[in-house]
Amino acid sequence: MKKFLKPLLGVLLGALIPLHGALAQAYPNKPIKLIIPYTPGGSIDTVGRMVADQLQRQLGQAFVIENRPGASGMIGSELVARAPADGYTLLFNASSQAYMPLVVARKTYDAEKDFTAIAQVGYVPLAVVTHPAIAVKTLAEFVSLARANPKKYTWATSGLGTTSHLAEEIFKRELNLDMEIILYKGAVPQLTDVMGGHVSAAVSPMPGVSPFLKSGKLRPIAVTSSKRLAQWPDVPTVAESGLPGFELLSWYGMWGPANLPREIAERLATEIGKAVKAPALQARFNDLSFETVETTPAQFAKVVHDEIIKVGKVVKAANISIEP
Incomplete structure (x- = not known):
């Protein structure tokens, strides 16, 4: 039996590898909804729309912006956490995405477990x-x-x-x-x-x-x-x-629901990396003192993890606890 199963397993695995590549190549084949969990016109909305506009040029599919403000960004974030993990509902947010669970008295989402970190866009x-x-x-x-x-x-x-x-x-x-x-x-x-x-x-x-x-x-x-x-x-x-050594930056990025297929996350991260280097965006970013970065999903996940630890210490020391 083992003699027959080994070749069969090899054939099956070999068939799956092209399927993974096909998934990334086929994506996206319809418009992508991008949730921005704040009101139009603010910094997150401004940068998010700039990046989305460039991405739809590169990917050939529309990015439909949906502003869903409320509860300090948590309403929009929770919508994405509950969405299908197919790459067609994404979140554009700032560092508050990671900070909110640290300061609210009742945590409604886990910034690491409930989302797939796709790419950091930059910081300001x-x-x-x-x-x-x-x-x-x-x-x-x-x-x-x-x-x-x-x-x-x-x-x-x-x-x-x-x-x-x-x-x-x-x-x-x-x-x-x-x-x-x-x-x-x-x-x-x-x-x-x-x-x-x-x-x-x-x-x-x-x-x-x-x-x-x-x-x-x-x-x-x-x-x-x-x-x-x-x-x-x-x-x-x-x-x-009056505060020697003080530095606090706001960083922006894109997330998907938990368990977003690796091929889709990596495709999006690659396209975001290209988008932020586009000359038209670079000129506007420079004017806004916005520093762009390029990351893989794994690198961005580490940024989120490290920030949660660093800011968690500040929150604990300052005894910050809020009811949104």
């Missing part, structure tokens, strides 16, 4: 901004003003558990600021209320906030990168402003 620093009417030009000046006037000034955040929210929580605790953090459903309403003078300050990723800095509707008082930005050389870093 955040800007600390205020309304121009507030008489400060640096974060150090704003800290002095806020300490002298407890409870007078407020933070706006784009969502609980976002990089914006984590930065503001760290500032409150480490810089001894008595400032309420007010929640918004995305960066657009967050920044709109700062521009309207309803909230004093915010921390927001550069792609979404850049147009308002250039128009003078918002004033940058610090950046969260370890070095000053070439586009804003006069704006100090947070590390220069």
